[in-house]
Amino acid sequence: xxxxxxxxxxxxxxxxxxxxxxxxxxxxxxxxxxxxxxxxxxxxxxxxxxxxxxxxxxxxxxxxxxxxxxxxxxxxxxxxxxxxxxxxxxxxxxxxxxxxxxxxxxxxxxxxxxxxxxxxxxxxxxxxxxxxxxxxxxxxxxxxxxxxxxxxxxxxxxxxxxxxxxxxxxxxxxxxxxxxxxxx
Numbered sequence: 001x002x003x004x005x006x007x008x009x010x011x012x013x014x015x016x017x018x019x020x021x022x023x024x025x026x027x028x029x030x031x032x033x034x035x036x037x038x039x040x041x042x043x044x045x046x047x048x049x050x051x052x053x054x055x056x057x058x059x060x061x062x063x064x065x066x067x068x069x070x071x072x073x074x075x076x077x078x079x080x081x082x083x084x085x086x087x088x089x090x091x092x093x094x095x096x097x098x099x100x101x102x103x104x105x106x107x108x109x110x111x112x113x114x115x116x117x118x119x120x121x122x123x124x125x126x127x128x129x130x131x132x133x134x135x136x137x138x139x140x141x142x143x144x145x146x147x148x149x150x151x152x153x154x155x156x157x158x159x160x161x162x163x164x165x166x167x168x169x170x171x172x173x174x175x176x177x178x179x180x181x182x183x184x
Contacts, residue, residue, distance in 0.1 A: 006161070006171070006178055013161055016179035017151065022133075022163055025150040026053065029131060030060030032148055033101060040064030042100040043131075044120070046112070047071040047088065048172065049105035052164035053133045057103065068094040070102075072112060084115050096124035101148070105165050106134040110142020117144070134160065134177075158182045 006013040033041065040063050045054035047069055058065055071088035102116050113130050120128045131148035138155050153160075158181065161167050162174030171178070 008167055008170070011159060011167070011180050013159075013178035013180050015176055016157065016160065017163075017177040019163075019175040022175075022177065023056070025133070026056045027060050029133075029148050029150055030057050033057075033131065034061050034063050037063055037099060037101075040066070040099075042066045042068055042095055042098045043103050044068045044070050044090065044095070044100050044116075045103040046105070046116070049164050049166065050103045050133075052172070053105055054103045057131075066094060066098075068100070070116070072116065084112055090120055090123055092123045095120055097126050099127045100125045100129075102128065102130045104130060104132040104146070105163075106136065106160065107132045107142075107146050108136045108139045110140045110145075113146065114142045114144070133163075153179075156182050 004015060043054060043058065043065055045051060045067065048071065068091050069088060070090055072084050072086050100120055102113060102120070104113060107113055107130065117128045129148065130146035132146045133150040134153055135146060135149045135151070136153045157179045159167065160177055160179045161171040162177045164172050165177070166172045
């Protein structure tokens with residue numbers, strides 16, 4: 001891997017978002033959440049991809065924040081299996097009668113966030129919203145768009161890695177986001 005290009009499993013990734021752009025967008029999202037939840041909120045980061053985003057987000061929010069880490073997965077490599085498996089489900093005690101925000105690294109089809117919203121409401125959350133760093137509008141087929149969106153990905157961006165996002169558990173540690181550019 002050189003500083004500008006990562007090649008792995010037939011994919012070529014190039015820098016997409018610098019660490020400075022990420023920091024600025026995370027700050028903007030934190031201030032939106034702060035404004036909307038003056039009395040505090042419960043952030044429910046979806047592990048493992050959203051851990052870096054959530055860590056930075058929490059540092060910038062200046063209202064009371066509780067955390068309820070959850071882990072649901074539907075990806076193998078770069079493909080969604082369309083089956084949502086819960087490894088670390090919501091803690092009902094932490095979300096019952098509370099305003100929660102599900103924190104995602106990226107929302108593609110919306111399949112996962114739709115299921116998570118329904119599950120959280122069924123467990124007694126007072127309100128459920130979604131905050132995502134990356135959103136793929138063209139791929140989205142869900143029932144409700146995320147309420148808090150960092151960057152909407154253009155159509156020529158494929159798979160992304162870095163800043164918590166991985167390719168088969170690699171590249172999460174990268175401070176910036178790399179993207180696969182698709183040919184049109």
